[in-house]
Amino acid sequence: MEKEIIRGAEALMRSLMNEQVDTIFGYPGGSIMPVFDALYDHKEDFKQVLVRHEQGALHAAQGYARSSGKVGVCIVTSGPGATNTLTGIADAMLDSTPVVLIAGQVMSSVLGTDFFQEVDLVGVTQPIAKWSYQIRSAEDIAWAVSRAFYIARTGRPGPVVLDFCKNAQTSKVAFEPTKVDFIRSYVPYPKPDEKAIAEAAELINRAARPLVLVGQGVELANANEELKNFIEKANLPVGRTLLGLSALPSDHPLNMGMLGMHGNLGPNVNTNNCDVLIAVGMRFSDRVTGLVSTYAKQAKVIHLDIDPSEINKNVHADIPVIGDCKETLPLITALLENVDRKEWIDSFADYAAIEEEKAIRPAISPNGGPIRMGEVARRVSEATGNSAILVTDVGQNQMMSCRYFKFTKPHSVITSGGLGTMGFGLPAAIGATFGAPERTVCVFSGDGGLQMNIQEFGTIMEQGSPVKMILLNNNYLGNVRQWQEMFFNRRYSWTPMLNPDYNKIAEAYNIPSRTVSDRAELDDAIKEMLETKGAFLLHVAVMEEENIMPMTPPGASVNEMVFE
Amino acid sequence: MEKKLFTLIVYSENIAGLLNQVTAEFTRRQMNIETLNVSSSSIEGVHRYTITLWAEEETIKKVAKRIEKRIDVVKADYYTDKEIFMQEVALYKISTPKMLNNKQVSKIIRHNNARVLEINASYVLVEKTGKTEEIVTLYKEFVAEQCLLQYVKSGRVAITRDYNEDLSEQLFNEDAKRKGINR
Ligand SMILES: Cc1ncc(C[n+]2csc(CCOP(=O)(O)OP(=O)(O)O)c2C)c(N)n1
Ligand SMILES: [Mg+2]
Numbered sequence: 001m002e003k004e005i006i007r008g009a010e011a012l013m014r015s016l017m018n019e020q021v022d023t024i025f026g027y028p029g030g031s032i033m034p035v036f037d038a039l040y041d042h043k044e045d046f047k048q049v050l051v052r053h054e055q056g057a058l059h060a061a062q063g064y065a066r067s068s069g070k071v072g073v074c075i076v077t078s079g080p081g082a083t084n085t086l087t088g089i090a091d092a093m094l095d096s097t098p099v100v101l102i103a104g105q106v107m108s109s110v111l112g113t114d115f116f117q118e119v120d121l122v123g124v125t126q127p128i129a130k131w132s133y134q135i136r137s138a139e140d141i142a143w144a145v146s147r148a149f150y151i152a153r154t155g156r157p158g159p160v161v162l163d164f165c166k167n168a169q170t171s172k173v174a175f176e177p178t179k180v181d182f183i184r185s186y187v188p189y190p191k192p193d194e195k196a197i198a199e200a201a202e203l204i205n206r207a208a209r210p211l212v213l214v215g216q217g218v219e220l221a222n223a224n225e226e227l228k229n230f231i232e233k234a235n236l237p238v239g240r241t242l243l244g245l246s247a248l249p250s251d252h253p254l255n256m257g258m259l260g261m262h263g264n265l266g267p268n269v270n271t272n273n274c275d276v277l278i279a280v281g282m283r284f285s286d287r288v289t290g291l292v293s294t295y296a297k298q299a300k301v302i303h304l305d306i307d308p309s310e311i312n313k314n315v316h317a318d319i320p321v322i323g324d325c326k327e328t329l330p331l332i333t334a335l336l337e338n339v340d341r342k343e344w345i346d347s348f349a350d351y352a353a354i355e356e357e358k359a360i361r362p363a364i365s366p367n368g369g370p371i372r373m374g375e376v377a378r379r380v381s382e383a384t385g386n387s388a389i390l391v392t393d394v395g396q397n398q399m400m401s402c403r404y405f406k407f408t409k410p411h412s413v414i415t416s417g418g419l420g421t422m423g424f425g426l427p428a429a430i431g432a433t434f435g436a437p438e439r440t441v442c443v444f445s446g447d448g449g450l451q452m453n454i455q456e457f458g459t460i461m462e463q464g465s466p467v468k469m470i471l472l473n474n475n476y477l478g479n480v481r482q483w484q485e486m487f488f489n490r491r492y493s494w495t496p497m498l499n500p501d502y503n504k505i506a507e508a509y510n511i512p513s514r515t516v517s518d519r520a521e522l523d524d525a526i527k528e529m530l531e532t533k534g535a536f537l538l539h540v541a542v543m544e545e546e547n548i549m550p551m552t553p554p555g556a557s558v559n560e561m562v563f564e
Numbered sequence: 565m566e567k568k569l570f571t572l573i574v575y576s577e578n579i580a581g582l583l584n585q586v587t588a589e590f591t592r593r594q595m596n597i598e599t600l601n602v603s604s605s606s607i608e609g610v611h612r613y614t615i616t617l618w619a620e621e622e623t624i625k626k627v628a629k630r631i632e633k634r635i636d637v638v639k640a641d642y643y644t645d646k647e648i649f650m651q652e653v654a655l656y657k658i659s660t661p662k663m664l665n666n667k668q669v670s671k672i673i674r675h676n677n678a679r680v681l682e683i684n685a686s687y688v689l690v691e692k693t694g695k696t697e698e699i700v701t702l703y704k705e706f707v708a709e710q711c712l713l714q715y716v717k718s719g720r721v722a723i724t725r726d727y728n729e730d731l732s733e734q735l736f737n738e739d740a741k742r743k744g745i746n747r
């Protein structure tokens with residue numbers, strides 16, 4: 001077949017179609033203009049979403065990726081356009097989110113001359129991206145784009161950066177579609193080791209008090225069913241990480257709650273009581289382990305992960321099971337015995353009762369007083385039949401909504417875990433409405449975080465994105481204020497915040513909104529939000545000095561949670 | 565844990581910016597590279613980095629895995645001195661007049677098994693291959709005779725004591741890499 005001669009920018013379009021891309025988030029500028037010019041002819045092929053700040057584009061692509069399981073795509077200009085995405089790249093790296101960023105770059109002939117808007121993007125992103133590559137000639141495009149998508153989505157997913165020189169966008173090339181599915185120096189799916197599988201199964205069969213820790217790896221591998229079979233066959237209680245919350249339905253009888261600094265008491269305390277700890281697709285982050293030197297020292301540890309560099313990184317693994325958990329979980333399950341572990345499983349209930357009394361009831365059914373964050377989260381969740389996607393910003397609003405939202409479907413929690421990026425929530429939620437258009441998307445933000453990317457109201461207005469925004473306004477940078485209260489002698493330095501009139505801001509962007517400060521009105525307002533077609537801002541005046549409890553204080557062991 | 569001198573051997577695709585990716589893992593941990601040697605390997609298109617640095621074994625173990633995780637890195641392994649053969653090379657520029665006036669200098673060259681590469685009226689170029697200590701000893705002896713004009717020492721090159729390190733299986737076994745789930 002005769003190869004078609006096309007411009008580099010058009011070759012990029014063809015390459016993106018070849019990867020089944022359907023949505024692009026971005027922002028134009030000088031050194032990427034030929035690409036945006038080509039996009040003009042592809043309005044039917046891609047949904048084209050102009051954000052209001054490039055950080056928003058990257059977070060939107062993350063929200064798209066995490067809600068759909070597909071690769072999120074961003075196109076921005078060189079220099080400031082590219083550097084504005086860096087927070088999102090770092091966030092996607094820490095949270096293993098597959099995104100491809102295509103950034104303009106100056107012509108290859110002037111590289112290194114401090115040309116207008118030249119930044120060494122490959123150099124800057126190498127330490128925070130899974131792969132960074134500079135396309136200097138149009139011949140490179142088909143190969144580089146396919147390789148970028150292959151790397152972003154396979155193995156442990158992550159962000160990939162393509163630095164696209166302007167001359168490569170404009171010069172002609174004989175285009176031939178390419179599909180990269182092999183890189184000789186890259187092993188995305190390590191072959192499971194039969195011996196490790198057998199040893200893991202035997203250890204679990206002999207365990208009296210096993211505990212499974214589930215992370216986002218299960219969701220990334222689409223192994224939710226495999227996980228269910230695994231835990232149900234042998235009656236294994238489960239704790240889930242923040243990013244793994246929807247890997248198992250919240251009401252599953254073996255779900256014992258959330259792990260981590262603000263997780264549930266039972267799974268945290270029992271981490272230091274179990275005899276076998278089985279980690280599946282999680283990385284023992286410090287937010288989960290607390291003081292690592294006292295963490296699960298009594299237990300034998302089995303660690304299932306696709307990334308060999310996670311093994312023994314923070315916690316020693318007695319039996320590493322390297323591989324894709326969609327493969328390794330069933331292999332272990334096949335060897336498991338059905339052991340009754342009633343007494344051990346019941347032990348979680350004792351902790352749950354304490355937590356219910358000391359933290360949960362006051363948070364979701366308080367006796368009067370100002371509205372609490374937790375009750376808003378629980379009521380919104382229930383009003384959606386616990387089937388919505390929860391997107392959160394960072395801070396108390398994040399911890400409270402993650403604690404009290406309930407999940408029935410996979411891919412339902414989108415939050416910035418590893419980087420803890422304030423400003424993540426709003427654009428990520430916009431992305432999620434594109435990634436999962438059939439689902440309800442609820443984003444919880446604080447008054448601080450919402451303002452970090454509030455310009456994306458413009459994107460919502462223009463795209464008609466049906467984002468249900470719940471602003472939990474405590475007039476504080478609440479999470480920091482809580483630490484000041486607990487560890488800095490109540491010296492509220494830089495945390496009280498004078499807020500604008502959020503309803504007026506929403507109105508300026510044609511977004512319907514409502515403010516609620518009276519508990520009696522809450523259900524009605526939630527109903528109005530969910531029944532309103534399109535976007536809605538529910539502004540809730542919540543208790544100003546509420547603390548997220550329980551908490552593992554910094555430097556404390558995982559079983560030393562406090563309630564005040 | 566105590567720090568030891570480790571030799572890290574990294575094989576990677578020969579692409580621009582790779583060294584940056586390798587050293588970034590040291591930078592973020594404030595680890596100082598002692599010596600570094602980069603050159604082509606016996607496999608076409610594959611480069612070999614020989615890096616020495618002082619580290620705790622726990623750390624070097626993790627760093628090696630992180631480096632191997634980079635997409636274009638084929639393999640990264642660390643060794644103690646017992647597990648490798650290693651050599652360094654040094655060049656010494658000696659003042660010719662000083663050497664002619666001091667018999668000790670040529671004795672030093674002979675005793676240390678160093679080689680003279682070039683002699684002219686102003687200087688003598690001496691080369692020595694060996695272990696770090698041998699090279700440094702020679703340097704100190706020249707310094708003591710006050711005849712040294714210039715001195716340079718290379719990074720370490722090393723080869724493992726294993727019979728061979730078979731990279732080809734790792735590189736060319738496409739099947740192994742495509743295993744797993746088709747998505
Ligand atoms: C970009 C960024 N800057 C600063 C922080 C530190 N930080 C963590 S939580 C928090 C306060 C958040 O306040 P708000 O958005 O109002 O949420 P709240 O905790 O009150 O619910 C801050 C400043 C951060 N995580 N991200
Ligand atoms: Mg706040």
